[in-house]
Amino acid sequence: MLLPQTKEREYRFKLALRMGLPIFALVVAFIFHTFVSNYGNLTASMYIEAVFLLFVSIYFIFYLIYSGFEVKITDNITKTFTREYLYKYLIKELHNKKTYTLILLSVENLNDINKLYGIKNGDKVLREVVLWIAKYFKDADINNFPLGHLKGGDFIIGLEGKKEKYMTLLDLFCLKSNEFKVGDIEVKISGAIVDSRYSQELDYLIEHLFEIQNRKKVTKEEEINPNELESLVINAIKERNLLLMKQDVFENESLAFRECFVKLKGEDSKLIHPKTYIKVINKLSLGVDFDLLIIEEILQKSVENKIFHAINILPTSLRNDKLLFRVKELFKEYGTLNIIFVLSEFEYYSHTQRYNHILHSLKKLGIKIAIDRLGSIHTSFLYLRELDIDIVRFDSYYSNDEKLKKNFNIVDGFVIMAHEKGVKTWIKNIQTQQSFELAKKVKVDYIQGKYLSELEQR
Numbered sequence: 001m002l003l004p005q006t007k008e009r010e011y012r013f014k015l016a017l018r019m020g021l022p023i024f025a026l027v028v029a030f031i032f033h034t035f036v037s038n039y040g041n042l043t044a045s046m047y048i049e050a051v052f053l054l055f056v057s058i059y060f061i062f063y064l065i066y067s068g069f070e071v072k073i074t075d076n077i078t079k080t081f082t083r084e085y086l087y088k089y090l091i092k093e094l095h096n097k098k099t100y101t102l103i104l105l106s107v108e109n110l111n112d113i114n115k116l117y118g119i120k121n122g123d124k125v126l127r128e129v130v131l132w133i134a135k136y137f138k139d140a141d142i143n144n145f146p147l148g149h150l151k152g153g154d155f156i157i158g159l160e161g162k163k164e165k166y167m168t169l170l171d172l173f174c175l176k177s178n179e180f181k182v183g184d185i186e187v188k189i190s191g192a193i194v195d196s197r198y199s200q201e202l203d204y205l206i207e208h209l210f211e212i213q214n215r216k217k218v219t220k221e222e223e224i225n226p227n228e229l230e231s232l233v234i235n236a237i238k239e240r241n242l243l244l245m246k247q248d249v250f251e252n253e254s255l256a257f258r259e260c261f262v263k264l265k266g267e268d269s270k271l272i273h274p275k276t277y278i279k280v281i282n283k284l285s286l287g288v289d290f291d292l293l294i295i296e297e298i299l300q301k302s303v304e305n306k307i308f309h310a311i312n313i314l315p316t317s318l319r320n321d322k323l324l325f326r327v328k329e330l331f332k333e334y335g336t337l338n339i340i341f342v343l344s345e346f347e348y349y350s351h352t353q354r355y356n357h358i359l360h361s362l363k364k365l366g367i368k369i370a371i372d373r374l375g376s377i378h379t380s381f382l383y384l385r386e387l388d389i390d391i392v393r394f395d396s397y398y399s400n401d402e403k404l405k406k407n408f409n410i411v412d413g414f415v416i417m418a419h420e421k422g423v424k425t426w427i428k429n430i431q432t433q434q435s436f437e438l439a440k441k442v443k444v445d446y447i448q449g450k451y452l453s454e455l456e457q458r
Helices: 003-037 044-068 083-096 110-117 119-139 167-179 202-215 226-238 274-283 287-301 321-334 352-363 378-386 401-406 408-420 433-441
Strands: 100-107 147-151 154-160 189-195 242-251 254-265 308-312 339-343 368-374 391-394 424-427 446-448
Touching: 003 044, 083 100, 083 147, 083 154, 083 202, 100 119, 100 202, 110 119, 119 147, 119 154, 119 167, 167 189, 189 202, 202 226, 226 254, 226 274, 226 287, 242 287, 254 274, 254 287, 254 446, 274 287, 287 308, 287 321, 287 339, 308 368, 321 352, 352 368, 368 378, 391 408, 401 408, 401 433, 408 424, 433 446
Parallel strands: 254 308, 308 339, 339 368, 368 391, 391 424, 424 446
Antiparallel strands: 100 154, 100 189, 147 154, 242 254, 242 446
16 A cells, blocks of 8 residues: 555544544443442343443444545545546436536646646646636536546536537637636646447546547547447457558659558448557557557568568557567568568657667567657657667658648758668658659658559558
């Protein structure tokens, strides 16, 4: 048990004793006085009653102690429901209401506020945001709704009815929040909405809220019931039901390697796209199994073809001993592994010495390493600087004619930097002759896109 938990238990235990001991003392004093005053006239029933009274008082004290360990209902700072109580409350509401809506409201710049203005001011901002939320919904004639503090700057609101009833209200709230300030502190607030038609399980609804907030756009495929989606993904991986597609990547207009794209097949051959199944794979900790499945499929279908095949792989899988062990076994079975692992990671992995050791062991097996999204996420630049990689791929932002022309010098600088480290560059989604000519002019090594080749199913 952690020290905060121990101290919390000690505090609540002492509080319960301070509440219960006076009552116990009064009971003991009353029984003692009765025994002294009526010693000669005591009956057997009196002894039984005294023992029973002592038992009840002791039970009451232990009940107070036990109750003292229960979860608090409200958060100390925001005065909203704690996450634990909010979950209990919303689970009951979802069970009892035919349709129920959840709204996520987030203070997106809370970390910046804490750093610039201090934690106390950050707490003040959270409290003022809660008061503003309450006033806004009260003005809209919505009262007595559950509002809970989920984490950090994230709050959940529960409302009865379908989400269409509240979407305009949420849009107006987010619009008005653009001008919201606490003193001189600018507060950035965003929101997302979902209802119980998506799922009856609270965990799925809350996870979906964060996904909506991050993507800002949800397709029909992503609206699949999460229970059904999990089942489809698990079955597809188990049965190895997948569609493998390939697109050629060129160097000096000659075929250099092929990039592979994977879609899972659900019921009735319905395709599940990566942006949908990846979140399920991560949640169910199936990343290593899935990546190994793709590697094996590539090797089986390309055993007679010596050309390299590039596949996206989770960085966490790459650092997993199970995957490394299996890849070495495949090397013994197939010989040189003509595979390029394409890695994309938002959070920087600081143990670069261990990371490089893993990459070196993979490169000995013939595997090449590529880092994705250069010029977009900071980790790509850091990995280019610190890891022993073979290829770096530009973010698709630079594939657009106008964007590539506007940022020509930036791309040129990255290309020079990569070439000085002996790393080749790669750009994808080249659609037009203009972007193709610009990519050649900036001396990008590998060029990919519909301008050069159409996507093929293999």
